[in-house]
Amino acid sequence: MNNLEIEKKWRKKWDETNLYKFDKNNLKDKKYVLEMFSYPSGAKLHVGHWYNFGLSDSYARFLRMQGYNVYQPMGFDAFGLPAENYAIKTGIHPKDSTLKNISIMEEQLRNMGAMFDWDSEVKTCMPDYYKWTQWIFVQLFKHGLAYRKEAPVNWCPSCNTVLANEQVQEGACERCGTEVVRKNLTQWFFKITDYAEELLQDLDKLDWPEKTKLMQKNWIGKSTGGEIEFEIAGHGKSFRAFTTRADTLNGVSYVVLAPEHPLVAEITTKEQKKVVEKYIADVAKSNEIERLSTSKEKSGVWTGAYAVNPINDKQVPIWIADYVLYSYGTGAVMGVPSHDERDFAFAKKFGLPITRVIKGKNGNDELPFCEYGILVNSGKYDGLTTEEAKIKIIEDLAKVGKGELKTNYRLRDWLVSRQRYWGAPIPVVHCPHCGTVAVPEEQLPVELPYDVNFTPDGTSPLAKHDGFMHTKCPKCGGDAMRDPDTLDTFVCSSWYFLRYPDSKNDKEAFNKDWINKMLPVDKYIGGAEHACMHLLYARFFTKALRDMGYLNFDEPFTSLVHQGTILGADGNKMSKSRGNTVSPDDYIAVYGSDVFRMYLGFGFNYIEGGPWSDDGIKAIAKWMERVERIVLKANDFKGGKTDMGSDEKELDFIRNFAIKNVTDNYGTFSFNTAIARMMELTNALSKYADGKEINAKLYKEVCLDLIKLMAPLAPHFAEELWELTGNEYSVFNQKFPKVNEKALVKDEVEIVVQVNAKIRAKLVIANGMDNKQIENLALNDERVKPFTEGKQVKKVIVIPNRLVNIIVC
């Protein structure tokens, strides 16, 4: 078989006959299978794309052969930083390079021989798509879920530009090496925190990997506790601190504000002003990972001011320290060195008092004591447990307006403004009279102009484009300015799965009734690196659009699978700079795409991935050639015997064993073990037709089953064999083989006999023998006796059809 030729032949036929066209009139059996769409950065498909898309397509084909009406769209996440950086470097416009890359990738994706529904294709950088991204922004704005506030960005003072975290290397700009500082800008946010609780609760409904759900849970970071109000001594103002351990309030020996806290400037005394300002400037240079490191030496400075502890009116010093983040909780914490590791280290370093207020239930006296216990040195609260006091103290404070029970989430609102060119413009107009005004729907899209100078010089590139910036206020008609920022590309990718099924709709983002029938996605496949951001943002969008009345489901992705990463042969991530990339094309040119896909399925655990090696690819090619020989032999066999002797039963057993396991394995993306079972079936067929008289009808039946089992992983190959064995087009209109459970019941089974958990014998016994009989057989076996003689049999454990364990002493 000439793989390259037959692959071309069948792709043409599939196209001409519209074989894979999704049937819009049969939604009863619909399965929406979706792979995370790709970013068109490099021009060509790499092994990772093949691994994700090729094997997901095999899963989709398996569903099709099980009788489902499979919908599997494809598109491109086309806005983003790399194209813009490439443009700055080379002068090639992001639109030109992106569209060129897309067309090359489309061509390659078509040659993969997958069932993609190209009619549904979306490209997020095209106005017919981002028009609706902007529309969603406007809806969020109208519903109070988009708002503006100040937030810090990485700023390179030399390049005069905002840097992505990725562009900051050890605190310095990757382009010029200048030290990066944090600078506040007014930016757009989406209020994902409004949905924190639901995003947390609904995780239980999802068929997702447990680890992914756990990561999202920790990312949302719910903690229940209370807010406590501290007055600033002699100042008249106050601030609140969030704590989960209000029971330790009497042990507070200082409080800490985040360096960015607005009160800091007000309360800092003359004497402390210099050190405080110096400290704030230093902190502005560090990132959050450094700030929150628990192994790093504690740092902080005193503001000179004091706060009043509302529980006992004692004055405690107010410090600022980098480990307190302004973005979490209230941006202020109370310091209880006796019962918190971090506070303990801080107090030790700066000589602050340490007072025990919780005693261990078993008299543990070592500090810091961070477990729950009994209150001491706490006045009227002495003797209460932590659990009781946490609530009681807050309730008492609430009565005098100094506290309240509070639930906090680590999750922060989503910052969506980017001071960049290559993204969807934010559809907002700033009017001197009317303020911030959303662009009305009929004026969308706000088109991204082509002729923009995006070399970095201190402002958003769009701000320099007069034709874009100057506009009229949609409300009052007066002169107004557009928002010069663009949207984070995560915004584009948070709803593309809603656009696919209705991608040609130019009246609305999607037709509500239709999308409610097509969604949610039945199986979503993509990398685990998206666990906390993309997958959370998409869930948020779905819930927000549901609450606006556009959707009637709660979750976008019912079931989720993460494919692993294929690394370079050296075990590192593939990258051009490392020179360890692997080109699928080189292999496909030699072996064809089916062999390549089959190898990707066989050589790795799909969920785990691993370093690339082509050691086994030749073996796969040989195995498939062997299958071809074995299957085509079926055409030559005529007549022969028709009864089912023991050889026939053995072959039938292996056939059904393969069908059962392959079916399960496709469902769990365990392609490697599925292929192992197909190889066993191949071996069994070869052994069966080893010269002696055979049952030709059975042989052919088994061969046809093998073709069907292989079809999802080697679609062209299977189609060709299906035709060569005299069957009607197409194998993909065939039903996947069904297991005959009866053939799997063996007359005899082998069980293991252990004495004190060590294997001493193996017995072949009749299937279904009762436990007492098995026990007797085991105890009387000649090979077992030497190990039990002279000893007392304490217990015998019989696991039916598996083993006997005799415990002696």
Added chain:
RNA sequence: GCCGAAGUGGUGGAAUGGCAGACGCGACGGACUCAAAAUCCGUUGUUGGCGACAACGUGCGGGUUCAAGUCCCGCCUUCGGCACCA
């Protein structure tokens, strides 16, 4: 640092708490051949033994259990994420 994973023969990888190493690769031996390629058959965790067999063996150290690669506790190493790469 924090959150989440992973660690099994020479190698890729299999194993609902129940025979560790399925299925491959590689290696070794054999058949076919003048020879080679291709193909087919067999052996292959380590150590000891001619052998039947025995002991040991799933990153390290403990523990639970009749039974642990699998469950629990404590480490080590590697990988993913940490909010402007997507």
